[in-house]
Structures are given as C-alpha cells and as structure tokens.
Amino acid sequence: SQTIHQWPATLVQPVGSPLSLECTVEGTSNPNLYWYRQAAGRGLQLLFYSVGIGQISSEVPQNLSASRPQDRQFILSSKKLLLSDSGFYLCAWSEPGLAGNEQYFGPGTRLTVT
Amino acid sequence: GENVEQHPSTLSVQEGDSAVIKCTYSDSASNYFPWYKQELGKGPQLIIDIRSNVGEKKDQRIAVTLNKTAKHFSLHITETQPEDSAVYFCAASIYSSASKIIFGSGTRLSIRP
Numbered sequence: 444s445q446t447i448h449q450w451p452a453t454l455v456q457p458v459g460s461p462l463s464l465e466c467t468v469e470g471t472s473n474p475n476l477y478w479y480r481q482a483a484g485r486g487l488q489l490l491f492y493s494v495g496i497g498q499i500s501s502e503v504p505q506n507l508s509a510s511r512p513q514d515r516q517f518i519l520s521s522k523k524l525l526l527s528d529s530g531f532y533l534c535a536w537s538e539p540g541l542a543g544n545e546q547y548f549g550p551g552t553r554l555t556v557t
Numbered sequence: 558g559e560n561v562e563q564h565p566s567t568l569s570v571q572e573g574d575s576a577v578i579k580c581t582y583s584d585s586a587s588n589y590f591p592w593y594k595q596e597l598g599k600g601p602q603l604i605i606d607i608r609s610n611v612g613e614k615k616d617q618r619i620a621v622t623l624n625k626t627a628k629h630f631s632l633h634i635t636e637t638q639p640e641d642s643a644v645y646f647c648a649a650s651i652y653s654s655a656s657k658i659i660f661g662s663g664t665r666l667s668i669r670p
Contacts, residue, residue, distance in 0.1 A: 486646060486662040487601070502657070533600050544589045544650060546658055548600035 445470035449534050449549040457557055462507075462521040464552050466534030469515065474536040476517040477546060478509055481531040493517060494539070529556045559584040561649050563661030571669050576637055578664045580647035581629040587649040590623060590630050591658065595644045605632075634666075642668045 446469045456462060468474050478490040489502045491509035499509050506525060510518045517534055531553050535546040560583040570576045582590075588609035593601035607614045607621045607630065614621050618637075623630040634641055647661040 484663075487660045489657060489659075492657065535600075544658075545591065545603060545606065547603065548593075551598075551600045553598075 445536070445547070447534060447536055447547060447549040449532075449552050451552060452550065453553045453555075455555045455557060456524050458526055459523050462519070462524050462528070462554070464519040464532055464534075464554075466517040466519075466549055467515055468517075468536045471515070471536070471538065473514060473539045475539060476511060477535040477537075478517065478519050479533040479535065479548075481533060481551075483530070487533065490519070524556045526556050529554055559587055559649055559651075559659040561647060561659050561661040563647050563664060565664060566662065567665045567667070569667045569669060570637055572637055572639060574637055576634045576641070576666055578632045578645055578647065578666070579629060580631070580649075580661050581627075582649040582659075583628070584649070584651070585625075585628065586651050589650045590621070591648050591650075592619075592621060592632050593646045593648065593660075595646065595663075597643075601646060637668050639668050639670060642666060 448467050450465055475494050477492045479487040480490055481487050491499055491501055493499050493511045496511050507521050531551050533551045534549040537546045563580045591606035592604050594604045595601040605616050605619050605621055607623050609625055612623055618635045620633045644663045644665050646663050648658045650658040
C-alpha cells in the first residue's frame, strides 16, 4: 500500500533563516505531488504541484520554492523565512494521469517562524 | 478560477443526531467533489467523494449529495458519534491528469455527549 511521509513534524525557525521540508511517497510510481499550506483555523492553500521529476507548477507567488529531485520526493524550500510563512504544511499525492483526482495527505509539518 | 464556499464554519450537534454541511462552487466545469476530515494536528483524510455523473453517494453513516444545476453539494452524517468531531473540508476540482483541488474554508464539527 502507499504511504506518505513528511519531516520534520515540527519546526521553529527565526525570521530570515532558510527552510527545507521534505516529503516522500512509497508504494507508487510517478505520482502527482502537491504542497499545501494551512494557516491556523483556515482552509488549505495550494502552493505547488508536480506531475514529474523537475516539473513544478507554482500557484501562489511568494518566497517559497519547490523541487522534485526524485520521482517520489518533493521538497519545499525558502532562502529567507518571513513571519507570515508560519503554518501547517501538508504534502499530498495522487495517482498519475486521469486517475489523479483523489489526493492523499501526509501528516504535515507545523512551522513556526519567530 | 474556482471558488468554494462552505457553511457553517462551526456546528455542534447532540450525539446521535444528524449533521449537515453545505458547499457551493462557482466553476460549472468542476466535476469531482471530495470531502476530507481533519483531526487536530493531523493531515486531512479523504472520507468520501462524488463525481458529477451521480447525484448521491452513501457510505455507511456518511452521504453526499450533488446538485449540478444549483452548483451545490452537501455532506450528511447520521447517528453522529464522538469520533465524528473534527474539521471537515469540502472541495471541488476538474477531473484531469493533474487535478488542482480547491478547498472550502472548513467546518468544525463538535458532537455533544
């Protein structure tokens, strides 16, 4: 069966520091991968999605970036964190192609920027 | 682009009663409507979904209805139990090879014992 992992689970970083969050999926090949951010008590905002290695689409302009160095690895990065980057970051995957509508979420990373 | 509105934002029901959460969407091309349940500190979990070629789908105590003409869909939970307490999100997307799901703002459901 498929599983999705995210780490770290929690992170406290000072303003201006870099960020790297990692997401990996097991048990499937060539998945679609997604990064979402959830502010406290709010809905989910799609940040990036990827349909293949090196293919990244950005949904919201910001100081974050995403990369997909391997088929089942998705990384969210920032060179300099802002206070407004605090939130709950969720990675999700879906099957490739026309089956790729059901998205399955990882456990999330709670980021606090101080 | 697509916009999904969800009501109510909070809902409290007596254990054993039914709960209904309603959503509307703006893009008539949307044809896939999932519902997610999120427990505190965890990622959302897909609990049920419906595609536009059906008007209703049921899975034990959970049912979803879809009215394409009015562009609204609803989640119905019957015989609520304490473990149903969570935040529920509706969502809409266009069935494609890389679905971008647009989420509602969520409903915090509390079940009173």
